[in-house]
Amino acid sequence: xxxxxxxxxxxxxxxxxxxxxxxxxxxxxxxxxxxxxxxxxxxxxxxxxxxxxxxxxxxxxxxxxxxxxxxxxxxxxxxxxxxxxxxxxxxxxxxxxxxxxxxxxxxxxxxxxxxxxxxxxxxxxxxxxxxxxxxxxxxxxxxxxxxxxxxxxxxxxxxxxxxxxxxxxxxxxxxxxxxxxxxxxxxxxxxxxxxxxxxxxxxxxxxxxxxxxxxxxxxxxxxxxxxxxxxxxxxxxxxxxxxxxxxxxxxxxxxxxxxxxxxxxxxxxxxxxxxxxxxxxxxxxxxxxxxxxxxxxxxxxxxxxxxxxxxxxxxxxxxxxxxxxxxxxxxxxxxxxxxxxxxxxxxxxxxxxxxxxxxxxxxxxxxxxxxxxxxxxxxxxxxx
Numbered sequence: 282x283x284x285x286x287x288x289x290x291x292x293x294x295x296x297x298x299x300x301x302x303x304x305x306x307x308x309x310x311x312x313x314x315x316x317x318x319x320x321x322x323x324x325x326x327x328x329x330x331x332x333x334x335x336x337x338x339x340x341x342x343x344x345x346x347x348x349x350x351x352x353x354x355x356x357x358x359x360x361x362x363x364x365x366x367x368x369x370x371x372x373x374x375x376x377x378x379x380x381x382x383x384x385x386x387x388x389x390x391x392x393x394x395x396x397x398x399x400x401x402x403x404x405x406x407x408x409x410x411x412x413x414x415x416x417x418x419x420x421x422x423x424x425x426x427x428x429x430x431x432x433x434x435x436x437x438x439x440x441x442x443x444x445x446x447x448x449x450x451x452x453x454x455x456x457x458x459x460x461x462x463x464x465x466x467x468x469x470x471x472x473x474x475x476x477x478x479x480x481x482x483x484x485x486x487x488x489x490x491x492x493x494x495x496x497x498x499x500x501x502x503x504x505x506x507x508x509x510x511x512x513x514x515x516x517x518x519x520x521x522x523x524x525x526x527x528x529x530x531x532x533x534x535x536x537x538x539x540x541x542x543x544x545x546x547x548x549x550x551x552x553x554x555x556x557x558x559x560x561x562x563x564x565x566x567x568x569x570x571x572x573x574x575x576x577x578x579x580x581x582x583x584x585x586x587x588x589x590x591x592x593x594x595x596x597x598x599x600x601x602x603x604x605x606x607x608x609x610x611x612x613x614x615x616x617x618x619x620x621x622x623x624x625x626x627x628x629x630x631x632x633x634x635x636x637x638x639x640x641x642x643x644x645x646x647x648x649x650x651x652x653x654x655x656x657x658x659x660x661x662x663x664x665x
Contacts, residue, residue: 305388317359468528487532491528500516558641569647624645
């Protein structure tokens, strides 16, 4: 793991040299982890910056709150941790001033850098040119290494365990939040089982706990695509849709995953719409292989929906991995050429105004001649 991170830093430094960037400051949580291995710190939700400092040449360092220094040391390969304490000296700012001394061009992930840092730089270093390194970092993440794909396969197992835990208790009278609790418990137990295989070194500091608010709709709420679980009872005749995209991960690598079930019965209209969602996803998946434009995957699926008389409201899929949304995206304006090792969450979905809906989602990895599922679970229509 650390060797991979070191190589990613070297690759970024090479790109910095080519682009004339003297220093890159990394603040986005996913990016800090990607380069350093440090994770699960409090961060800016509590007003405490953690910043990876990456010069064009030489060793990198991490500015980190002193109370999290020991935890970070156990997680990272980076030798130089720069601790700061609330109200002591110039806090984190002194390290940034020193790192930026005599620098002409500084790289940031412009739209992912907290204003506390970007505003500080603008105020203290008005003559420094800011270069957006987000596109460069996106390109680094597009192709997953074999070991990254293995981690994502484990994340797929966690996602499937979540769904199985929910499906096992789906019945009339069960409340939505009780389904969410089953999802959390099942995902946590599967992650713990997988983590237990290797607790050496930094592996001991990954948490198995599944968390966030479960996306779940039932009955006439099916057109509320991202509604969270409530205290509502599940009833006979309800459709139940669960999206695990904001929760399914392993060792901080994310997958997208969605499944839908029918409780006791399924109307002809519901069956038709669900089968249409499956077909829309199948058409997209059949397009996925090296050499195809991301936009063409979307166009193939969207044409199917349009021929049925439906409108199109969002993309067909998105890259996933270290973040829940990476590049490229399967959308009309992204002409990135698919390559082996890219990973995508690919959706099929139809929603009607009367509350009837069909939805399905899986994560796949692009292979040399097509794709492989990372979320392996039956998605045929099921009445429970």
